[in-house]
Amino acid sequence: MLTDSYRHKGLRKKLVDELSKKGIFDKKVLDAINAVPRHFFMDFAIAPEIAYSDKAIPIDCKQTISQPFTVAFQTQLLELKNKDKILEIGTGSGYQTAVLCQLKSNVFTIERQHNLFIKAKTLLISMGYKPKCYFGDGYLGLQSCSPFDKILVTCGAPQIPDGLIKQLKVGGIMIIPIGEETQIMYKIVKISENELKKEALGDYKFVPMLEELEMKKS
Ligand code: SAH
Numbered sequence: 001m002l003t004d005s006y007r008h009k010g011l012r013k014k015l016v017d018e019l020s021k022k023g024i025f026d027k028k029v030l031d032a033i034n035a036v037p038r039h040f041f042m043d044f045a046i047a048p049e050i051a052y053s054d055k056a057i058p059i060d061c062k063q064t065i066s067q068p069f070t071v072a073f074q075t076q077l078l079e080l081k082n083k084d085k086i087l088e089i090g091t092g093s094g095y096q097t098a099v100l101c102q103l104k105s106n107v108f109t110i111e112r113q114h115n116l117f118i119k120a121k122t123l124l125i126s127m128g129y130k131p132k133c134y135f136g137d138g139y140l141g142l143q144s145c146s147p148f149d150k151i152l153v154t155c156g157a158p159q160i161p162d163g164l165i166k167q168l169k170v171g172g173i174m175i176i177p178i179g180e181e182t183q184i185m186y187k188i189v190k191i192s193e194n195e196l197k198k199e200a201l202g203d204y205k206f207v208p209m210l211e212e213l214e215m216k217k218s
Contacts, residue, residue: 001151011037011052015068022034022090024072028080032102033072041065041093044160047172063105065093066095066154068205070110077187077201078150080105087167088143089138089209090154094120097131100152107131110138110146112210139211141167148172156206165190177206 016034024030029060039051042065046057066074075096084105089175091097091111097120100107109131111117121133134142138153139161146167153164153176160176166173166192177183185201 002040004040005048008037008039008048008052011048014096015054016054017071017172019069022054024067024076028074028103029072029076029099032069032075033216034101036069036095036098037104038065038095040127041095041098041120055192059093059116060119063092063113063116065095066206068136069218071096074152074175074185075099075103075187078152078173079102080150084148085147087142087148088152088154089141089164090207091120091133091156092116094124096152096154097124097133098127098129101129101131105150108134108142108148110134110136110142112137137211139209141162143167144169150174151176154206155207155209156180157209158211159184160188165196177204180208202207 016030020030031210042051042057054068055165056067059065080103082104086105086107088097088109091109093157097107097109114135119133124131141164147169148167148169149169149172151168151174156177170190170192172190174188178183183206184205187199188203192198
């Protein structure tokens with residue numbers, strides 16, 4: 001049984017204060033981080049102090065649950081409104097997905113590793129969240145459910161995937177880390193059918209977004 005003790009809650013509040021000091025100002029995002037038990041998304045043996053440190057933590061399949069600051073920063077950049085239809089690429093542990101659901105978005109999420117997909121989907125449902133979870137290659141997006149108001153990429157992409165831009169509504173926002181070894185976070189606004197506004201927002205380190213060929217190798 002997963003329990004959210006007073007100790008977990010206290011550490012989580014401390015983490016929220018730390019994120020606010022580091023520059024996260026959107027109250028709704030901070031409230032969502034405060035509401036989602038991050039330790040549910042990790043190995044149960046991980047100490048509460050580690051689960052609520054502002055660090056990326058390894059999960060299965062050589063992947064990581066993103067650093068809380070990164071989750072908060074990317075979420076804040078999305079400027080979410082109630083019921084926004086959002087596509088997340090890289091479900092991973094499902095933690096970022098839970099934060100998006102907590103913000104009352106209509107969440108579609110894709111993961112390419114089958115066991116992570118199953119694990120995250122099962123956990124999110126057991127917590128009462130209702131994202132639409134897909135197993136597949138997020139580089140291609142989710143054509144059949146498009147267009148989306150927002151797109152959030154949580155793995156490092158080699159370049160801006162054309163397919164994803166096509167699946168974004170005009171006026172929509174995409175947040176995507178771009179680069180090979182390290183990435184630059186980009187906020188991309190689709191101004192019109194063929195015009196993008198790109199803003200670079202600092203250096204980050206993500207696990208890579210794998211394309212089909214690499215997926216066959218791994
Ligand atoms: N949002 C996650 C972060 C997980 S790390 C969390 O909060 O835990 C990024 C994830 O992207 C990994 O699980 C990885 O398997 C996945 N990924 C990498 N390439 C992908 C692709 N082409 N399509 C879908 N998911 C991909």
